[in-house]
Amino acid sequence: MSERGRFITLEGGEGAGKSTQAARLADWLKARGIAVLLTREPGGSPKAETLRALLLGGQVAPFGADAEALVFALARADHMAQTIRPALAAGTWVISDRFFDSTRAYQGAAGVSPERLSELEGIAVGDDRPDLTLILDLPAAEGLERIDGRDAGPDRFERDDRHEQEARRLAFLKIAEGEPGRCVVVDARAGEDHVAEAIRAVVSERLSPTIAPSP
Numbered sequence: 001m002s003e004r005g006r007f008i009t010l011e012g013g014e015g016a017g018k019s020t021q022a023a024r025l026a027d028w029l030k031a032r033g034i035a036v037l038l039t040r041e042p043g044g045s046p047k048a049e050t051l052r053a054l055l056l057g058g059q060v061a062p063f064g065a066d067a068e069a070l071v072f073a074l075a076r077a078d079h080m081a082q083t084i085r086p087a088l089a090a091g092t093w094v095i096s097d098r099f100f101d102s103t104r105a106y107q108g109a110a111g112v113s114p115e116r117l118s119e120l121e122g123i124a125v126g127d128d129r130p131d132l133t134l135i136l137d138l139p140a141a142e143g144l145e146r147i148d149g150r151d152a153g154p155d156r157f158e159r160d161d162r163h164e165q166e167a168r169r170l171a172f173l174k175i176a177e178g179e180p181g182r183c184v185v186v187d188a189r190a191g192e193d194h195v196a197e198a199i200r201a202v203v204s205e206r207l208s209p210t211i212a213p214s215p
């Protein structure tokens, strides 16, 4: 039986560089002979991708913040069952672009109680917590500037006001402070190469026993 893979999540506000850095980290690990699955939330399995379209399209929003948290958890439960757990069990490393900290930050900032969030997390994720969470920290205004002018236009969450966006940034920082064993904050204001380098240093340090040294 192969050794369980490692589970890494990237979190942070809009435009912080999560997708860019998730892809770069995956390439770097693959170059070291590690099997990697790159996935995302909401989504990451066929049924969860269907729910993603509803969530980002704003169709769930009229039901309220609790309902949105419930649907994110439903998508996550399927993502875990269909994609993440089988990959980890096969020894593949999983990198997820967003995971449960996004529910804590976004739906928490929208008023869902910590007790409810924790209950939903238990149902969707169980004991399969990430081994490492990289929180890409960037002022909300800078992130929005980076993604301004995308063809698709703003999604349901990008339309929220600046105050709400900053509240989420603080929520991510508070999560990191509360779980230093799992979370590391990465300054995302620097250029892409610099951020990638910082992430590689954290991954090497935290998960080093399983990574071969650089060629």
Ligand code: Z5A
Pocket: 012, 013, 014, 015, 016, 017, 018, 019, 020, 021, 041, 042, 056, 072, 098, 099, 100, 101, 102, 103, 104, 106, 107, 146, 147, 155, 157, 158, 188, 189, 190, 191, 192, 193, 195
């Ligand atoms: N959501 C939620 O409410 N609850 C939940 O539980 C979950 C999610 C899981 C998903 O949107 C939305 O769902 C999200 C939270 C909510 N809210 N919003 N909006 P998404 O997946 O479509 O979008 P996103 O997660 O916010 O990703 P993003 O906007 O694409 O940003 P990103 O992945 O962090 O950034 P990027 O795509 O890598 O880069 C953005 C641009 O910046 C791009 O042009 C890059 O070339 C550029 N970039 C990247 N890095 C740099 C640096 N270092 N310097 C300069 N420019 C850079």
